[in-house]
Amino acid sequence: MLQVAIVREQTDKIIAGLAKRNFKDAKALINQVLENDQLRRDTQKILDELKAKSNTDSRKIGELMKSGKQDEAAALRASVAADKDKVKSLEAELDAYEKKQLELLYKIPNVPHENVPAGVGADDNISVYQHGTVPQLDADALPHWELIKKYDIIDFDLGIKISGAGFPVYKGKGARLQRALINFFLDEAASFGYREIQPPIVVNEASGYGTGQLPDKEGQMYFVNEDGLYLIPTAEVPITNLYRDVLVAEDELPIKNAGYTPCFRREAGSWGAHVRGLNRLHQFDKVEIVQIRKAEESYQALDDMCAHVQGLLEKLELPYRKLLLCGGDMGFNSAMTYDMEVFSAAQQRWLEVSSVSNFETFQANRLKLRYKSKEGKSQLLHTLNGSALALPRIVAAILENNQTKDGIRIPKVLVPYTGFDIIN
């Protein structure tokens, strides 16, 4: 959520920035915010003055009664009682303006960083780096949804039986490979200085608002109606919300947390050839890295997080490319996002396996996540997160890219974790 004071002070810059997202309502919405803000402040001024008067009058009543001037006290009491009606209606007015302000601000996405290119969709993203060579597979190479059947390691039909489409059952070496990847990713995160967190995988409404899944994206999350809890779509939600309403001391920074969780997504979108197999699921596993940083360090942190993720992909011997997302393809909350895509050789497609974002103060403003500087001023922090990594498409690429006549070769770095070097 943008800060209203910044909307007020940097109106043109914000409108220009939002234009890069192809966000068409920007100017109208911003103008509504400004108009409402002016009304809100005018109302508050009048209300505060009236309350100040009531407060002094009330104190005076106490003094008059103490000194026995009952008549004067009674007269003043009547006058304050009259003011009270005005206070009530002004309070209702102010409340309405405040609600309206939130409602408007919730509709406005984050302002892209100046280096983010304008654009409307995936075609406008910029490939900033590419690594590795695309393997040349035999003509009879199989896509991963065939390989998993051939080697009996992941079972979609069993998942359908016990849960539904999009809930795969991992079996034998397939399950072991999942556990190996999770442990590998967590160990790597630890070596990059992240503290490991095991958070709850259901969260309350306040947490959903804190990281921006609510109010607009509730359709994306599974909801436990009985208890008012949401299944997390990503560990970002609980791990970032650890710091909701927190004023951190400067010497606690930077904060680096990482955690493995299953992730749940309802994904109302279409199902077809491009989402076959492991490409899109309702439940999947992911290790998430989250950093909380001072403003002046957050873009260095973003680069560090990308380097971490790229290192993982290189160790897994997967060809990948790094995209700087254009304004129109970035998430609502993000000021700058890099996507990492691995090449899945049998599908002949790039698959997004990680998204690394700097949200600047957009989440922190909702979270009320600040730090107190040595000068004693409290300032909003920057939040960042990235997948490091999401498993299913990594598994898809490993299966497809590493298939041989003898079976599927496990990347060397994973062998200590799997305990086997081939799936056959």
Next chain:
RNA sequence: GGAGAGGUGGGUGAGUGGCUUAAACCAGCAGUUUGCUAAACUGCGGUACUGGGCAACCGGUACCGGGGGUUCGAAUCCCCCCCUCUCCGCCA
């Protein structure tokens, strides 16, 4: 799920309608003293919104778990909710 007790500032904790502008202590910051450290002494206090001012700064309002209510006036009284603790029940 049932019964009882609680929720006050960074921490401990006092506070049964106006004397609270939330005591006191601890921690913190600044200063004095000091060869250094420690101690002692003095002073300062949080957050959000907001008014005036280029600014330093000077004001206002709100905030004692959350929301409502009573009252001229609420940390204090009433109602609803959330959470914590103790005991019971259930249970990996």
